[in-house]
Amino acid sequence: MDLPTPQHLALPGDKIREITGFGMSFRADSYVFQPTTLDEVREVFALARQVGRNIVLRGAGRSYGDAAIDAESIALDFTQMKRFLSWDPETGIAECEPGVTIEDLWRTGLPHGWWPKVVSGTMFPTLGGALAMNIHGKNNFRMGTLGDNVLEIDLMTVDGKVRTLTPDQELFYAAISSAGLLGVITRVKLGMKKVHSGDLKVYAESLPNWDAQIEAFEKRAENADYMVSWVDCFGSGAGAGRGLFHAAWHLPDEDSESLLPFHQDLPEKIAKVVPKSQVWRILKPLNNRFGMKWLNAAKHLSGKFVGNRKMHTQSLVAFSFLLDYVPNWRNAYLPDGFIQYQTFVPKEAAKRVFAKQIEMTQEAKMEPFLGVLKKHKPDRFLLSHSLDGYSFALDFKVSEETWPRLQRLCQRMNEMVIESGGRFYLAKDGTLTPEHAQAYLGENLTTLQLLKKELDPEGLLTSGQARRLKLFESA
Ligand SMILES: Cc1cc2nc3c(=O)[nH]c(=O)nc-3n(C[C@H](O)[C@H](O)[C@H](O)COP(=O)(O)OP(=O)(O)OC[C@H]3O[C@@H](n4cnc5c(N)ncnc54)[C@H](O)[C@@H]3O)c2cc1C
Incomplete structure (x- = not known):
């Protein structure tokens, strides 16, 4: 790694890069260092102190918002420590x-x-x-x-x-x-x-409304290995909450061929014709309210008439990483990008809160283009997002013009989540306020602040998100 000598304390200009959250709506210029050893990490800590800059840690930059970026800080990127x-x-x-x-x-x-x-x-x-x-x-x-x-x-x-x-x-x-x-x-x-097979047995069921969504998860939770459901966020009235539920199970029989990467690798072309790398260009003209309303309705109809209530097999990779099928799909959201807003709500309140969230987005004419429902259980991690209930992840297009309205909409939805005892996920956050973060983290935020004082008393490590949420300002 090229580090400046003590006589030359300015950070090297060739390290400056624009880095973004995965949604591309949060951007920052940083000095990017990619250590390959523990000593190189220590050298960057020392350098940050010498030049008086903060450090933001960064992996593959797959968090949607500002958790892994920070303007004018040193970004310590770990993608080259990969042994x-x-x-x-x-x-x-x-x-x-x-x-x-x-x-x-x-x-x-x-x-x-x-x-x-x-x-x-x-x-x-x-x-x-x-x-x-x-x-x-x-x-x-x-x-x-x-x-x-x-x-x-x-x-x-x-x-x-x-x-x-x-x-x-x-x-x-x-x-x-x-x-x-x-x-x-x-x-x-x-x-x-x-695992004995590289394939899963997958059950698909088209669902008409919110009641059916929650029922499908509760019914299969006893024995399914995986569950996920897509929600058409343009569905309203009797069709509110309609979507497509999938449950999947590992297969017990030995199938060594299916374990090999060539069986798992996602195909280069979609429907054997369209190169995957070009699909986002086809999606881009449809990436507006009308196009997405139509695409969601088409997906709902195809779920209803193709493979409904039937089992099929699917490779582990295809089932697990569906979104990786289309490289650069996020480019369809350029120039201003998008946010993902994922909230976690206790199971008794989930249907009510999620249905209301969608009603609010429809009233505001800012429907999410994608909605995904999952079932969760609580854990004991300090800044946990999970609980005994459900999460609903919503992709919202961002534009310079609508951003203030979108933030206000999310903040109104946050109030409902907090009132229901729900939680948020920092990897998907771009719109929480310091008050909302304080409200859902409660005493765990105080514990985080105490640990920060003990482990990082100078506050060297930060992020755009930690600053936005003022996580350490009241410490
Ligand atoms: C298409 C898509 C689908 C996704 N699906 C899911 C999902 O199903 N479930 C889910 O939970 N998440 C999901 N995510 C979110 C993603 O898994 C998380 O954001 C994850 O943290 C990204 O890892 P990363 O390596 O890109 O880390 P980054 O996004 O670069 O960083 C994440 C956080 O980790 C910190 N960090 C990075 N490296 C280190 C380190 N070595 N030590 C300490 N801190 C570090 C950063 O400061 C930052 O706060 C999805 C994201 C995308 C883009």
Whole structure:
């Protein structure tokens, strides 16, 4: 790594890059450093102090908002610390540097019959970034979060010291989930799940309304390995909450061929004709209220008439990482990008709150273009987003003109979520206010502030989100 000498304290101009949240609506110029060793991380801590700048930690930049960006700070990007420190194909236990991705995990494990226990809807997050947010998968209701399935982590604090943390230590539950604000996760040890086939058995059911949505999840929760449902956010009246539910199960029979990457790799062309890399260009002209209303209705109809209430098989990768099918799909939202707004609501209130959220977006003529429902269970991590209930993730297009209205709309929806005892997810946040963050985090925010004073007393680590939410201002 090229670091400036003590005689030349200005940061090198060639390190300046524009970095963005995944939704591209939050952008910042930063000095980007990509360490490859622990000593290089320590050197960047020292450099930040010398030049008087903060540091924002960054993985693959898959958080939608401003959690992994910060204007004019040093961005410490871990994508080049990506070695497996150990891997045992007999036990499925891996020890990884923080830049190892979910994709690296499944490519390494699956040929030996091991699949990551928890994966997000995209395979590109790094383990460091995924643990800092404590990601969940479509099996959250059964398996908990990624953090619930980790054996050990190393946390490097800004004094350069490395602590090994295990699930019997309180700091383990704070380091995981605290959005990179207490220290750097430098090593992750986890076990994978034994699988016999690279395919899943998948059940699809077209659903007419909100009642049917919640009923479908509750009915299958006993035995499904994974569950997820798509909601047409343009549905109203009797069609409010309509959508397409999927449940999936691992297959018990040995099928070694299906474990190989060539069986899993997503096809280069959609319907064997359109190159995947070009699909976002086709989506772009449809990426407005009318186009999306039509596309959502078409998806609802096709779910109703094709494969409804039937089983099919699908590869683990195709089922788990559907959104990775279309590279650069987010470009359809250019020039101003989009936000994802995901709220978590206790199960008794979920139907009421989510139905009302959609009504509010329709009244405002700002319907989300995509809505995804999942079932969750609580966990004991400090800044946990999960609870005994449901989450609803909504993709909203952003434009310079509508941004203030969209923020106000989300903030009105936040009030309902808080009133129901619900929670928010920092990986998907771009619109929380300091008051809303304080309201849902409660005493856990005080604990975070105390830990910050102990582990990072100078406040070296920050992010655009931590500043926006004034997380440490009342400390
Ligand atoms: C298409 C798509 C689908 C998604 N689906 C899901 C889903 O199903 N479930 C879910 O839970 N999430 C989902 N996400 C969100 C994503 O999993 C999280 O945002 C995850 O944190 C991204 O990891 P990353 O490596 O990109 O980290 P970044 O986004 O770069 O950073 C995330 C946070 O981690 C901190 N950080 C980064 N590296 C480290 C480190 N080594 N040590 C300490 N802190 C660090 C950063 O400061 C930041 O606060 C999805 C995102 C996308 C784009």
